[in-house]
Amino acid sequence: MKFITALITALILPFSATAQTVIPLEQTYGLYNAYVIPLRDRSRIDVQLVVLSGSYDEGEISGVAHYTEHLAALYSDTKVLQQPRQRDLNAFTSKVSTVYANTGSPNEIDRIMKLTRAVLDTPALSDAFQQSEIDIVKREVLYKERNAPGRWLRRLSVQKLYDSKTGRADEPVADLDKITVQAALDFHTKNYQPSNVMIIISGDIDQKTAQAKLTQYFGDTVKTARVPDTWLDDHPDPDLRSVTRISSPRLLENSIAYTKFFEFSEPQDILAMQASFFIASDIYNAYIYNALYLDSFVAQGFSQSSYIAIDGDLEYTAFVTPSPDVSLDDALAALNTAIAEMRTKVITAQEIETARAKNVAYTKSLAQNPRAYLDFFQNLGSDGLPPTSPTQFAQMVADASDDEVLRIIAAFASDSPYAAVLATATEPN
Amino acid sequence: MRPNTFICAATLAASLLFNTPTLAQVATAEDDATYISTFSTLTRGMASASMVWELHADTYAQSIALQAFLSAKINSPTDDITTRDSIDFRTINNVDFSVSATPTQLIFTVQSPQETFNAAIEHVAALFSSAGVDPNWLKRQTYAFRPFSATRLRTPEMLEAELIRYANFTGNTPALTGDALNSEILRSPNQIILNAQEYEFGETADILMNSFDPYEATLNDTPPAPVRALPTGTIHLRDPDSTETLVFMGQVRDFETLTQQAQTDTLFNYMGYGPGSEMFRIVRQERRASYDPRSHFAQIGEKRAFTGLSATVPSPIWPEIYDLIAKIYDDTRAGQNTDQGLENSRNAMLNGLIGDLRREPDWLVKRYLELYPSAPPDGQIILGILDASFQMETSDLNVQAADILPAPENMITIIIGGEITPSAKLQENGFCALEIGQPLAKCLDQLAAQ
Numbered sequence: 001m002k003f004i005t006a007l008i009t010a011l012i013l014p015f016s017a018t019a020q021t022v023i024p025l026e027q028t029y030g031l032y033n034a035y036v037i038p039l040r041d042r043s044r045i046d047v048q049l050v051v052l053s054g055s056y057d058e059g060e061i062s063g064v065a066h067y068t069e070h071l072a073a074l075y076s077d078t079k080v081l082q083q084p085r086q087r088d089l090n091a092f093t094s095k096v097s098t099v100y101a102n103t104g105s106p107n108e109i110d111r112i113m114k115l116t117r118a119v120l121d122t123p124a125l126s127d128a129f130q131q132s133e134i135d136i137v138k139r140e141v142l143y144k145e146r147n148a149p150g151r152w153l154r155r156l157s158v159q160k161l162y163d164s165k166t167g168r169a170d171e172p173v174a175d176l177d178k179i180t181v182q183a184a185l186d187f188h189t190k191n192y193q194p195s196n197v198m199i200i201i202s203g204d205i206d207q208k209t210a211q212a213k214l215t216q217y218f219g220d221t222v223k224t225a226r227v228p229d230t231w232l233d234d235h236p237d238p239d240l241r242s243v244t245r246i247s248s249p250r251l252l253e254n255s256i257a258y259t260k261f262f263e264f265s266e267p268q269d270i271l272a273m274q275a276s277f278f279i280a281s282d283i284y285n286a287y288i289y290n291a292l293y294l295d296s297f298v299a300q301g302f303s304q305s306s307y308i309a310i311d312g313d314l315e316y317t318a319f320v321t322p323s324p325d326v327s328l329d330d331a332l333a334a335l336n337t338a339i340a341e342m343r344t345k346v347i348t349a350q351e352i353e354t355a356r357a358k359n360v361a362y363t364k365s366l367a368q369n370p371r372a373y374l375d376f377f378q379n380l381g382s383d384g385l386p387p388t389s390p391t392q393f394a395q396m397v398a399d400a401s402d403d404e405v406l407r408i409i410a411a412f413a414s415d416s417p418y419a420a421v422l423a424t425a426t427e428p429n
Numbered sequence: 430m431r432p433n434t435f436i437c438a439a440t441l442a443a444s445l446l447f448n449t450p451t452l453a454q455v456a457t458a459e460d461d462a463t464y465i466s467t468f469s470t471l472t473r474g475m476a477s478a479s480m481v482w483e484l485h486a487d488t489y490a491q492s493i494a495l496q497a498f499l500s501a502k503i504n505s506p507t508d509d510i511t512t513r514d515s516i517d518f519r520t521i522n523n524v525d526f527s528v529s530a531t532p533t534q535l536i537f538t539v540q541s542p543q544e545t546f547n548a549a550i551e552h553v554a555a556l557f558s559s560a561g562v563d564p565n566w567l568k569r570q571t572y573a574f575r576p577f578s579a580t581r582l583r584t585p586e587m588l589e590a591e592l593i594r595y596a597n598f599t600g601n602t603p604a605l606t607g608d609a610l611n612s613e614i615l616r617s618p619n620q621i622i623l624n625a626q627e628y629e630f631g632e633t634a635d636i637l638m639n640s641f642d643p644y645e646a647t648l649n650d651t652p653p654a655p656v657r658a659l660p661t662g663t664i665h666l667r668d669p670d671s672t673e674t675l676v677f678m679g680q681v682r683d684f685e686t687l688t689q690q691a692q693t694d695t696l697f698n699y700m701g702y703g704p705g706s707e708m709f710r711i712v713r714q715e716r717r718a719s720y721d722p723r724s725h726f727a728q729i730g731e732k733r734a735f736t737g738l739s740a741t742v743p744s745p746i747w748p749e750i751y752d753l754i755a756k757i758y759d760d761t762r763a764g765q766n767t768d769q770g771l772e773n774s775r776n777a778m779l780n781g782l783i784g785d786l787r788r789e790p791d792w793l794v795k796r797y798l799e800l801y802p803s804a805p806p807d808g809q810i811i812l813g814i815l816d817a818s819f820q821m822e823t824s825d826l827n828v829q830a831a832d833i834l835p836a837p838e839n840m841i842t843i844i845i846g847g848e849i850t851p852s853a854k855l856q857e858n859g860f861c862a863l864e865i866g867q868p869l870a871k872c873l874d875q876l877a878a879q
Contacts, residue, residue, distance in 0.1 A: 087704040135743075136713065136717055139718075139742075142672070142741075143720045143721050143741065146584060146741075147582070147584055149582070252577060252581060294511075294513050294516075297568075300572060301573075323568075323572075354521070357521045358517070358520045358521055361520060361522065361523055364542075365523045428581070428865050428866060429865065
């Protein structure tokens with residue numbers, strides 16, 4: 001068999017993976033921290049500003065962090081760009097952080113840094129525009145709820161677990177009616193302090209230039225105390241085993257949102273645990289996935305995620321869509337049984353190696369997706385930890401000890417607090 | 430018996446400066462064979478193989494039955510491979526499987542980094558070599574592929590999908606399901622389309638074809654059903670309880686020329702693609718009325734595309750925003766467009782094409798199949814839309830816009846949600862009130878009959 005294949009000339013330069021080193025900048029001035037990750041195979045520079053506060057840092061009114069993100073991004077554009085408000089927002093708000101990303105070619109570094117610096121200025125936009133931006137936030141929240149009805153259930157399960165609505169409102173749009181411009185400005189004043197902000201510069205830039213630009217644009221910032229993450233003190237009742245039943249036409253199918261809290265009795269070195277945590281969560285995810293999806297057909301759809309906070313608190317979230325002939329209660333029972341059975345499972349060395357291989361493959365796959373690359377950099381940064389590059393992470397995965405992996409799996413499988421929301425989908429009237 | 434294999438090599442030449450891309454075939458083709466074509470458009474380091482079975486599905490029910498069966502097949506365990514093993518293999522080796530379909534073809538694509546591609550092909554062959562399909566997986570995938578009406582979640586993407594389904598599937602043949610599909614699918618693919626730069630595919634096609642025998646499918650006894658246009662007029666789903674209303678105006682368009690298609694794509698980009706567009710600037714930033722105002726342009730056949738404008742807006746003001754969207758369309762059609770904006774929109778259109786060529790092997794396969802559904806031609810292959818798009822100039826667009834874009838009365842308007850009934854003017858061209866829970870097709874059929 002003979003193939004005659006000719007080439008297409010490249011239209012887009014490929015984004016290939018080479019070793020990446022995360023370098024802490026020596027002079028960070030008032031900032032919490034600052035890093036540069038030189039990537040010689042990239043033709044662009046990305047600067048991410050991570051405010052170490054997000055929706056969990058809100059007060060009674062849900063949506064303030066998100067609205068503040070809009071105002072800060074729009075003000076930054078208005079101040080620096082000649083044609084403000086002509087692009088979509090370059091930022092997002094998560095539970096624990098707010099991230100702004102500006103990108104450009106190396107010769108645009110000054111514009112990128114000005115846009116980044118302006119995020120920390122008190123937003124000064126016209127009153128009418130600031131007020132009307134609340135409508136856009138409403139439309140955005142409605143858009144997200146419409147496209148992912150499960151978001152609502154996940155919020156409810158976390159709310160039940162911690163008995164707190166902070167960052168987990170039932171109906172976030174309703175809360176937006178209570179938002180004021182002043183509430184956002186207050187949130188900005190409190191949380192957008194340099195000492196609560198990390199800068200990650202990556203791409204076609206060297207350490208010396210990055211330090212010079214940081215000095216030029218952030219050299220006037222002054223170190224203050226970091227804003228405390230008070231939500232870290234929220235711990236569930238150790239005896240909580242909560243099951244809430246609801247029904248709603250908002251859902252297309254019956255669903256379970258499940259959140260489980262677990263922790264270690266002693267303080268942990270969270271940074272050192274990261275790779276072990278990724279491997280361990282891959283293993284216990286696989287067991288639960290097998291039990292509900294691959295072996296038993298209990299679930300029609302199934303997703304899981306885990307989060308480790310900087311103080312070592314761990315949170316496991318599962319979203320289960322039972323198969324059509326499986327009840328919500330049976331699906332929940334299957335999930336709880338699968339977790340309980342992990343307490344006596346023997347995890348083999350081969351399973352740990354397979355999980356290692358998956359995580360290494362994940363870091364390699366990032367090379368195909370520059371956006372995912374940036375997310376990887378800020379993932380740990382959002383918790384206040386030093387960012388990690390895919391290359392470094394691959395090494396951390398290789399070095400992670402089996403004992404540490406097993407210890408995390410045991411903690412996950414322990415009989416610990418959980419909250420489940422069992423939602424029945426109803427037809428619209 | 431092994432099928433005859435014919436090879437067609439394809440050359441896609443395009444330069445960094447957007448010279449005209451062309452495809453050249455150098456081998457001839459014959460009937461009753463599995464034809465193999467090779468393209469070189471994917472991102473460097475990646476490789477893909479698509480198996481294409483010609484299978485006529487004149488109803489969407491038949492199409493999703495085929496896709497569900499194929500999806501179940503590639504997830505079913507074999508004697509040697511558990512589903513978990515297969516999933517782990519794909520994760521560790523960055524292997525991606527995809528199943529898609531046109532009204533006349535079923536497509537399976539495997540894509541991976543070149544360094545794991547041989548292993549991926551062996552894995553695919555092993556999955557297909559196993560007899561039958563796991564009934565639980567067939568049940569699961571059949572449920573997973575079921576369609577939802579856009580009237581439930583009311584997203585523009587679901588509305589687009591539902592309208593394309595209506596335009597593409599016009600028959601009423603009872604669907605084959607279950608075991609009957611086994612023999613329809615597990616036969617030699619009609620075409621295998623390979624795609625990679627700087628990569629020797631070697632025995633890839635042979636390995637894939639080893640799993641199958643050649644014979645004709647029952648579904649192909651029936652000729653493909655014709656496609657249809659969307660009706661004109663207005664559909665309104667009244668929902669007094671809704672706070673948000675989805676506003677849509679558009680049509681399925683058959684273009685006279687490929688240049689007209691590229692021009693239309695550019696103008697719809699101008700109206701509603703991204704933050705620089707008129708929809709973003711006016712509906713979102715000035716009027717503050719929508720988070721997701723956008724345009725739609727999806728190629729669904731040769732010189733055929735789904736086009737439209739949509740926005741989800743507060744229900745009490747939907748008529749006002751509808752008028753605003755209609756004015757954006759009228760102004761663009763009247764040629765009141767900035768030169769820079771048109772140039773940006775053309776570049777966005779070209780970037781979209783390049784992105785599809787680089788990252789979406791399934792997209793190129795569909796474009797190729799629109800031109801050569803059964804076999805590659807004897808002569809040179811030219812994907813004309815690439816020529817037309819790269820050669821299109823924006824300088825004449827404002828002068829020609831009124832001819833490029835149809836008059837608004839040729840489009841359908843769909844309003845989902847809200848209490849306000851469409852104005853008499855909006856009902857002039859035909860009107861259908863849709864009840865909650867009814868399929869959109871009820872009103873589409875009613876308007877088509879008027």
